[in-house]
Amino acid sequence: GTGGTGGTAGDDDGKSRAPLFVLGAVFLVWLFTGVFQVGAAEKGVIQRFGKYVGTRGPGLGMHLPWPIETVRKVNVASINSIDYKSRMLTADVNLVEIHVAVQFRYSDPLAVLFKVRDPEGTLQEISESAIREIVGQSKLDDVLVGSRQQITESTRDLIQRTLDTYESGIVVSTVNLVDVQVPEAVAASQRDANKAIEDRDRFSKEAQAYANDILPKALGTAQRTEQDAEAYKSKIVAQAEGEASRFSQLATAYAVAPEVTRQRLYIETMEYVLAHSRKVILDAKGAGNMIYLPLDKMLERSGSRSTAEQAGGATRLPEMDTVTVDGRARGDR
Numbered sequence: 001g002t003g004g005t006g007g008t009a010g011d012d013d014g015k016s017r018a019p020l021f022v023l024g025a026v027f028l029v030w031l032f033t034g035v036f037q038v039g040a041a042e043k044g045v046i047q048r049f050g051k052y053v054g055t056r057g058p059g060l061g062m063h064l065p066w067p068i069e070t071v072r073k074v075n076v077a078s079i080n081s082i083d084y085k086s087r088m089l090t091a092d093v094n095l096v097e098i099h100v101a102v103q104f105r106y107s108d109p110l111a112v113l114f115k116v117r118d119p120e121g122t123l124q125e126i127s128e129s130a131i132r133e134i135v136g137q138s139k140l141d142d143v144l145v146g147s148r149q150q151i152t153e154s155t156r157d158l159i160q161r162t163l164d165t166y167e168s169g170i171v172v173s174t175v176n177l178v179d180v181q182v183p184e185a186v187a188a189s190q191r192d193a194n195k196a197i198e199d200r201d202r203f204s205k206e207a208q209a210y211a212n213d214i215l216p217k218a219l220g221t222a223q224r225t226e227q228d229a230e231a232y233k234s235k236i237v238a239q240a241e242g243e244a245s246r247f248s249q250l251a252t253a254y255a256v257a258p259e260v261t262r263q264r265l266y267i268e269t270m271e272y273v274l275a276h277s278r279k280v281i282l283d284a285k286g287a288g289n290m291i292y293l294p295l296d297k298m299l300e301r302s303g304s305r306s307t308a309e310q311a312g313g314a315t316r317l318p319e320m321d322t323v324t325v326d327g328r329a330r331g332d333r
Contacts, residue, residue, distance in 0.1 A: 036061050036062075038060075038061060041075050046063050049068065079173060090138055091136060091139050099180075100155075100176070100177060102175050106171075107171045123168070123172075126163060130155050130162065131155050148180075152176060156175040159175065
């Protein structure tokens with residue numbers, strides 16, 4: 001009876017140790033889940049209940065198993081790539097379809113994990129915004145052929161500046177324009193639009209050239225007219241002042257010697273009149289005749305006679321017409 005009792009106690013001890021053994025095995029397995037391997041191109045970020053506690057480099061490591069601590073691995077050496085296609089307008093209002101590829105890598109695992117919710121999605125949105133801005137400042141010829149390298153470099157710099165502002169932990173290596181095309185549906189319309197722009201520029205240049213030609217002439221004419229007006233003003237003022245001074249002197253002379261002044265004025269007036277007259281009629285007192293002197297013909301004949309005398313010829317004296325006052329007699333002399 002005693003032996004049977006001992007056997008029953010041993011079985012009870014074995015049964016009581018079995019759950020402990022199972023729990024120990026489970027605990028060891030749970031501890032073993034805390035072992036991790038970080039690759040050569042990776043960095044491991046350890047979090048304890050979601051809070052950052054440290055970063056591990058390449059190699060084996062140990063952390064408290066889940067759910068106490070977790071390890072998130074970030075590849076900081078490999079080059080990743082995203083590409084997309086989009087349509088956008090150039091500076092000269094042309095529609096182009098662009099295929100862009102962006103190569104990048106993660107440089108800061110903490111920024112990648114904790115600063116940006118979706119790093120690749122954010123990078124794609126920033127890249128598309130940047131390429132739209134750069135292409136929107138470039139002409140179609142530059143995008144198609146001329147300045148593609150400059151466009152890609154400017155786009156990469158703009159993307160990197162924006163990513164640094166967001167503290168994304170991403171470094172952009174290169175930006176490539178894989179393909180740039182003008183959509184067939186709008187090619188004909190774009191050619192018409194480009195021709196209209198060229199015509200506008202040409203007409204604008206022609207108008208500017210006309211303005212550059214006509215404005216100096218108009219300014220010169222205005223300045224010349226103004227100078228002529230000033231000269232005419234000065235002339236008229238000087239003449240008026242001279243006439244006023246002459247009249248004052250004449251009035252003074254007349255006050256001193258009226259008769260002499262009247263005689264002198266008469267003689268001066270007759271000299272002026274006769275000097276500017278081409279015909280003279282003399283009244284022969286007592287004879288009732290008026291003598292007509294054709295001075296213009298006399299001058300012409302005098303010039304002809306001088307020419308003839310130089311040539312050795314002879315010329316008659318100019319004739320004078322005699323006209324009676326009452327018309328009863330008329331003769332030539």
